[in-house]
Amino acid sequence: MAVLDIAQIGHPILRERAREVSADELASPQIQQLIDDMIETMRHANGAGIAANQVKRAVRICVLEVANNKRYPYKPNIPLTVLVNPVIEHLGDATFDNYEGCLSVPNLRGLVRRTLDVRVTALDRHGNPIDTTARGLTAGTYQHEADHLDGTLFLDRVTDTKTLCTWNEFRAHHEAAFLASIQSLLVGT
Helix, strand or coil, rough: CCCCCCCCCHHHHCCCCCCCCCHHCCCCHHHHHHHHHHHCCCCCCCCCCEEHHHHHHCCCCEEECCCCCCCCCCCCHHHHEEEEEEEEECCCCCCEEEEECCCCCCCCCCCCCEEEEEEEEEEEECEEEEEEEEEHHHHHHHHHHHHHHHHCCCCHHHHCCCCCECCHHHHHHHHHHHHHHHHHCCCHH
């Protein structure tokens, strides 16, 4: 496995819609190696997820994992999940405001309105179907990664640019209020 270079905001690939992956391509050693490298890169960067176009590959694959993450200590755990050709279905109109950051937009966070409940359908790395639902911060993580595959960055969804801040300023001035606002989302996760 290898730690790959993460595309930074301004790189054109971050604004492309990634292409679907065929079953034959998914089974190829090249795509399986890419998935392994994406997992290694995400873990190395302490990310909650990473999409293939963030490592400069325009294919519809993303990986997610939250396990006592240093960058997001308040996020519920998500077991290692590989999504190939994911589709996000919004379940209802309920939303919440999520302070988000991104490995491709270093040291910046901002409030993004996310759908509270989503259904995620995709294939796993072996081509098996995934059909799951997610709520709250976990739903936000799925939506953030799927957005990448459509060429959308969290900055495009920031509801008020006055909420943009660095990590240090988030921790110093906004984290406590954010955690209080999402407390109900953390119950039972």
